[in-house]
Amino acid sequence: MTPAETTARPRVEGDREQEILDTALEVLAEVGYDRLTMDAVATRAKASKATLYRRWTNKLTLVIDALVAQKAAPEPPDTGSLRGDLAAAYCGFGGLTDRHTVSRFTSVLTAISRDPEFAAAYRTQVLGPKVAQSIAIFERARDRGELRDDVDISLIAPALPGIVLHRFLMLGEPPSPDLIDRVIDQIILPAAVAAS
Amino acid sequence: MTPAETTARPRVEGDREQEILDTALEVLAEVGYDRLTMDAVATRAKASKATLYRRWTNKLTLVIDALVAQKAAPEPPDTGSLRGDLAAAYCGFGGLTDRHTVSRFTSVLTAISRDPEFAAAYRTQVLGPKVAQSIAIFERARDRGELRDDVDISLIAPALPGIVLHRFLMLGEPPSPDLIDRVIDQIILPAAVAAS
Numbered sequence: 001m002t003p004a005e006t007t008a009r010p011r012v013e014g015d016r017e018q019e020i021l022d023t024a025l026e027v028l029a030e031v032g033y034d035r036l037t038m039d040a041v042a043t044r045a046k047a048s049k050a051t052l053y054r055r056w057t058n059k060l061t062l063v064i065d066a067l068v069a070q071k072a073a074p075e076p077p078d079t080g081s082l083r084g085d086l087a088a089a090y091c092g093f094g095g096l097t098d099r100h101t102v103s104r105f106t107s108v109l110t111a112i113s114r115d116p117e118f119a120a121a122y123r124t125q126v127l128g129p130k131v132a133q134s135i136a137i138f139e140r141a142r143d144r145g146e147l148r149d150d151v152d153i154s155l156i157a158p159a160l161p162g163i164v165l166h167r168f169l170m171l172g173e174p175p176s177p178d179l180i181d182r183v184i185d186q187i188i189l190p191a192a193v194a195a196s
Numbered sequence: 197m198t199p200a201e202t203t204a205r206p207r208v209e210g211d212r213e214q215e216i217l218d219t220a221l222e223v224l225a226e227v228g229y230d231r232l233t234m235d236a237v238a239t240r241a242k243a244s245k246a247t248l249y250r251r252w253t254n255k256l257t258l259v260i261d262a263l264v265a266q267k268a269a270p271e272p273p274d275t276g277s278l279r280g281d282l283a284a285a286y287c288g289f290g291g292l293t294d295r296h297t298v299s300r301f302t303s304v305l306t307a308i309s310r311d312p313e314f315a316a317a318y319r320t321q322v323l324g325p326k327v328a329q330s331i332a333i334f335e336r337a338r339d340r341g342e343l344r345d346d347v348d349i350s351l352i353a354p355a356l357p358g359i360v361l362h363r364f365l366m367l368g369e370p371p372s373p374d375l376i377d378r379v380i381d382q383i384i385l386p387a388a389v390a391a392s
Contacts, residue, residue, distance in 0.1 A: 032306075102309050103309060103310070105309075106305055106306050106308075106309040106310070109302055109305055109306075109365055109366075110228075110302050110303075110305075110306050112302075112365065112366070112368075113298050113299060113301075113302040113365070114299070114302070119368065123366075123367070123368065127366060127367070151382075152378070152382060155378055155379070155382055155383070156382070156383065158359070158362065158363060158366075158367065159355075159359050159379075159383055161362070162358055162359045162361075162362030162363065162366075163354070163355050163358045163359060163362075165358075165362055165366075166354060166357070166358030166359075166361055166362055167354060167358065169305055169308065169309070170305075170308070170319075170323060170354075170358075170361075171319070171323070171354065172308075172315065172319065182348070182351055183351070183355075186347075186348060186351055186352070186387060187351070187352065187355055187383065187387045190386045190387045191382060191383045191386045191387060
């Protein structure tokens with residue numbers, strides 16, 4: 001390795017980076033974004049503060065990176081139908097049955113409501129890609145000729161996660177593939193699909 | 197007034213009770229349920245701790261009472277149609293455009309996820325009546341013959357507030373009568389109403 005390569009090598013790589021990001025999410029779930037500190041994450045992850053600060057400028061960057069890394073599901077497949085595409089994309093929602101995910105989600109919601117900088121970064125970097133993916137599913141359905149002409153994709157696309165998330169947070173009902181299927185069949189498809 | 201009447205008179209009446217309840221919601225929005233104390237509410241409301249403790253055993257009772265008092269909208273009218281009934285019931289949602297209501301809502305969600313006792317009391321005493329009211333609207337529609345035979349009311353009834361609340365919390369879009377109308381027309385009615 002040449003001196004140039006040595007200095008250019010990132011100080012936090014692959015698995016170690018993911019460990020630190022996972023730790024950041026643990027701390028986020030436990031104390032909330034407001035009380036999260038880089039120090040606390042460094043200590044929990046058994047990393048030096050210098051290491052963290054070199055890689056992530058501040059806690060906003062660290063936490064947003066951690067949340068972005070979480071969402072990294074592969075592009076959902078083109079199953080040939082809106083119903084199939086939605087089921088394939090959202091079955092991963094089942095991960096929300098984990099108690100830690102509850103706390104983390106609530107910490108995110110609290111941070112969004114109390115910290116405008118976090119809200120902006122979260123909506124752009126974490127939610128943005130998810131929303132785009134959802135819209136793409138409906139646009140693909142439109143291209144197949146499945147949708148009614150008057151469908152407002154921006155209104156219907158967030159409805160499935162909205163309904164499921166609301167039942168989860170407010171009613172305490174964990175998402176399940178069965179619930180997701182029922183919402184797709186009984187609410188989303190009737191709203192979106194052209195009568196055949 | 198006889199001695200019996202004097203001792204039987206409640207120590208916190210009408211407007212004063214509502215002032216204290218409003219103060220409890222302010223404190224809830226500011227510091228969250230976990231950090232809310234009866235002392236803090238008493239101080240802010242310029243009431244004595246004794247007064248509060250005599251009327252509300254603990255902070256759970258105080259906060260739940262405050263939230264129950266908030267929801268006290270009159271029975272929504274029977275407008276003669278599902279569409280009209282839903283619009284009449286949910287237009288009050290517009291109250292959520294207030295910044296304090298955002299913080300309070302988030303404090304409630306945080307408390308639900310972190311405090312099982314609060315969650316149980318909230319779901320029974322605050323959410324329960326709201327859910328019942330929503331279900332009653334759909335059952336009335338069923339009685340009018342408006343609904344498709346296969347409608348699962350328990351699935352469709354929370355969908356409208358779920359979609360609107362999700363857009364509000366996650367996308368930062370304040371509820372508006374226009375949004376509520378669009379969700380009713382484009383999502384709820386297609387899912388629920390029998391083809392004519």
